[in-house]
């Protein structure tokens with residue numbers, strides 16, 4: 375089989391995510407035959423550096439021998455078991471480790487099987503906890519340009535028109551407060567002031583604030599200072615509003631610390647993790663919450679006060695074994711400290727884009743680097759052109775509109791990372807020079 379044959383079979387039967395399928399009349403699909411470390415190999419013998427960690431999930435490379443081994447071990451014991459009324463060792467061990475790792479005061483793990491579903495869990499839990507305590511609060515607040523997933527609740531608290539607008543009539547109640555406009559402490563304080571004003575006006579209706587701490591991913595890799603988080607947390611406390619930290623993207627070292635909330639020294643009421651949780655192997659997500667929230671549901675059997683939410687694959691044993699293996703790798707390899715060298719190097723690499731007229735700004739938060747372009751109309755699909763150019767150079771990037779970003783697996787070497795930035799520079803030199 376070659377790429378063409380595989381693509382034909384695919385396009386006869388599949389409908390791909392976040393894709394206008396007609397595009398594939400002109401844009402070839404890339405069928406992947408195998409993954410190895412940071413590389414993806416296609417059926418024609420080409421290889422690509424996965425510079426976006428396959429939608430931000432992969433931490434330690436594809437087909438990591440250690441994680442593979444641990445999943446195989448688990449497979450020989452137990453693949454899956456219902457998590458209501460039953461349990462298993464991998465989910466217990468994972469929960470103990472997550473509670474120990476996450477900010478003080480987070481003590482209870484509730485599992486789902488993808489990021490959006492975990493957002494739904496947190497929104498429902500927040501609303502229901504207030505209700506169990508005798509208050510009706512059905513409005514949620516999120517930041518402008520936020521993204522929390524594609525299911526209806528998650529979409530409601532998001533603010534990316536491209537994904538949301540069509541479905542407006544189907545959504546639950548949510549309002550946005552301005553996100554900090556840049557990475558300075560001043561912008562953080564300004565955004566916190568606007569949030570305070572909103573709570574002064576509507577605080578009693580609001581169940582929770584939900585944020586992507588430090589980096590707003592799908593909204594354009596916008597980044598902000600930790601001061602916003604500490605201020606927003608204080609304001610939430612003052613008005614009895616829950617603080618939901620969606621660390622689905624930023625958790626597990628992406629911002630330089632294990633969890634982004636650590637940089638603001640805050641404990642959210644809900645911490646949501648997915649993506650890197652299993653090292654990018656298997657679908658799993660978790661909502662970690664406090665004894666206070668847990669206590670709002672703990673009572674003699676009363677269906678109205680119980681959290682009767684479930685997913686078939688909740689706490690899947692294979693996914694939990696991948697997650698435990700991922701945490702082993704963090705522990706044994708001192709990953710957070712070692713990533714510092716990559717972070718510094720990425721910062722140096724990003725500087726080379728400052729001289730381009732078509733570059734509005736380059737920015738970085740930990741292991742995430744972004745280059746925002748200016749002067750292009752969205753119909754020009756500049757991101758797609760850059761994606762195509764880089765693929766030809768053997769690098770997978772997938773810009774968000776005119777924001778190019780790099781979010782590689784942590785096992786990338788400095789030389790390989792330089793190659794990624796060389797490919798992006800080459801794309802800018804050819805494409806921007808032609809069009810700008």
Ligand SMILES: Cc1ncc(COP(=O)(O)O)c(C=O)c1O
Pocket residue numbers: 488489490491493521522523524586591592620621622623624648649
């Ligand atoms: C911050 C954030 N929240 C939620 C989600 C949704 O996760 P999933 O795609 O697993 O549903 C994403 C996905 O990109 C995300 O970046």
